[in-house]
Amino acid sequence: MAGKVTFCQDRCKGCELCVSVCPKGIIVIDQEVTNRKGYHPAAVKEMDKCIACASCAKICPDSIITVERL
Amino acid sequence: MAIVYQKSKGLTDKELHYCPGCTHGIVHKLVAETLEELGIIGTTIGVAPVGCSVFAYDYFSCDMHGAAHGRAPAVATGIKRVSPPGTTVFTYQGDGDLAAIGTAEIVQAAMRGEKITVIFINNAIYGMTGGQMAPTTLIGQKTTTSPLGRTKEHAGMPIKMCELLSTLDGCVYAERVCVTDIPNLNKAKKAIRKAFELQQQNAGLTFVEVLAACPTNWGKPPIKAVEWLKENMIPYYPLGVYKDSAEVK
Ligand SMILES: Cc1ncc(C[n+]2csc(CCOP(=O)(O)OP(=O)(O)O)c2C)c(N)n1
Ligand code: SF4
Ligand code: SF4
Ligand code: SF4
Numbered sequence: 001m002a003g004k005v006t007f008c009q010d011r012c013k014g015c016e017l018c019v020s021v022c023p024k025g026i027i028v029i030d031q032e033v034t035n036r037k038g039y040h041p042a043a044v045k046e047m048d049k050c051i052a053c054a055s056c057a058k059i060c061p062d063s064i065i066t067v068e069r070l
Numbered sequence: 071m072a073i074v075y076q077k078s079k080g081l082t083d084k085e086l087h088y089c090p091g092c093t094h095g096i097v098h099k100l101v102a103e104t105l106e107e108l109g110i111i112g113t114t115i116g117v118a119p120v121g122c123s124v125f126a127y128d129y130f131s132c133d134m135h136g137a138a139h140g141r142a143p144a145v146a147t148g149i150k151r152v153s154p155p156g157t158t159v160f161t162y163q164g165d166g167d168l169a170a171i172g173t174a175e176i177v178q179a180a181m182r183g184e185k186i187t188v189i190f191i192n193n194a195i196y197g198m199t200g201g202q203m204a205p206t207t208l209i210g211q212k213t214t215t216s217p218l219g220r221t222k223e224h225a226g227m228p229i230k231m232c233e234l235l236s237t238l239d240g241c242v243y244a245e246r247v248c249v250t251d252i253p254n255l256n257k258a259k260k261a262i263r264k265a266f267e268l269q270q271q272n273a274g275l276t277f278v279e280v281l282a283a284c285p286t287n288w289g290k291p292p293i294k295a296v297e298w299l300k301e302n303m304i305p306y307y308p309l310g311v312y313k314d315s316a317e318v319k
Contacts, residue, residue, distance in 0.1 A: 003074070015091030015285075015292040021252055039090070054075035055252045061095025062086055063077040070071055 001069060003052025005044050008064040009033070012041035018056035018065065024049045027056055078102040080111050084128045091292025093282035094123050094191060096249045097258075098130070101162070101189060104263045105132055108270075114158040115149050117142040119172075121164035122197040122284075137161075140172020143179035146186045158269060160187040165206040166196040169229050173205075176235070183240025183274040187265045190231060193282040194303060201287030205229040208302055213287070228306065232279050236313035242274035244313040248281040248304065250296045257309075273316035281307055 012035060019027045030043045044050060057065035080102025088094050105111045111132050118126040120139035127134030137145040142161035150159040168176050168190050195213055196202040203213040203220055206228050210219040236244045243265055247258035258280060265276035281303050283295040290298055
């Protein structure tokens with residue numbers, strides 16, 4: 001089952017909780033981007049591996065992740 | 071394409087002011103999702119505490135009310151008793167708020183069996199004021215007011231609110247949960263939902279204690295804070311149901 005994950009990166013605080021619960025290990029903290037809050041935001045690098053489990057979105061304290069099933 | 075998860079309608083669009091990885095944000099959304107799923111956003115009134123979650127009234131999309139430090143259960147009592155039948159009332163309180171300055175209010179509200187739901191955030195510290203020792207601070211835990219670690223001789227043993235409240239007849243449901251990982255988060259959500267459902271049946275006071283991380287005042291990055299919680303808080307504050315004297319109909 002393929003999924004698509006969208007982050008509202010401007011609001012990300014780089015806490016890495018989403019990284020810690022992704023069963024596929026595909027979420028990274030993008031060190032090359034700094035958002036307007038001053039944090040390096042989370043991003044998915046290999047979206048084709050996402051299984052739309054929504055674990056990342058459920059744990060994100062700032063509720064900035066939307067998950068879709070393709 | 072089907073949406074599997076998106077931000078709950080029970081939350082406003084306001085950005086949360088909490089520190090990175092703070093558990094308050096996770097619990098806010100579990101409450102918000104529950105209100106949305108039960109279809110009661112429009113008929114619910116929440117009471118915000120004093121503490122880091124003092125601005126909770128900006129974050130929930132139901133009606134909200136502020137309360138003086140620790141007095142949320144008393145304010146919630148008043149609101150519940152004068153509101154139309156079917157109004158859902160909850161308080162959202164930290165451990166400094168509920169287990170220190172507000173101990174009398176929560177104990178008396180539980181004794182009276184007020185038909186309210188209490189969401190209790192136990193992060194073992196005073197967050198907002200800069201990390202002072204709370205009644206819930208663990209033995210050995212260093213805080214700004216216990217720089218060498220809390221001792222039993224000086225401050226006694228940490229207070230266990232689920233255990234304490236479950237001795238009161240008017241408290242019909244008490245469960246301790248955590249949100250450190252997805253299985254535990256799912257359990258926490260179930261507990262919160264059950265607490266609200268029992269309130270809808272006028273069962274009595276329902277209480278959910280969530281073990282929470284305060285990465286900032288614990289001086290740990292969020293992931294390390296979660297590990298510290300699992301290793302240190304859960305052994306002293308065991309998870310589980312402490313009281314369940316009313317059946318969900
Ligand atoms: C009457 C009164 N006494 C003391 C304070 C100072 N004060 C503000 S928040 C707080 C403790 C908050 O700790 P907690 O309830 O654990 O919430 P957290 O910030 O950790 O979420 C205190 C003592 C106050 N605002 N009002
Ligand atoms: S939906 Fe699941 S698999 Fe996809 S990025 Fe989030 S946690 Fe990983
Ligand atoms: S959990 Fe949310 S705020 Fe934290 S890093 Fe992931 S997307 Fe950003
Ligand atoms: S000080 Fe602690 S409780 Fe307060 S917002 Fe920061 S992490 Fe959360």
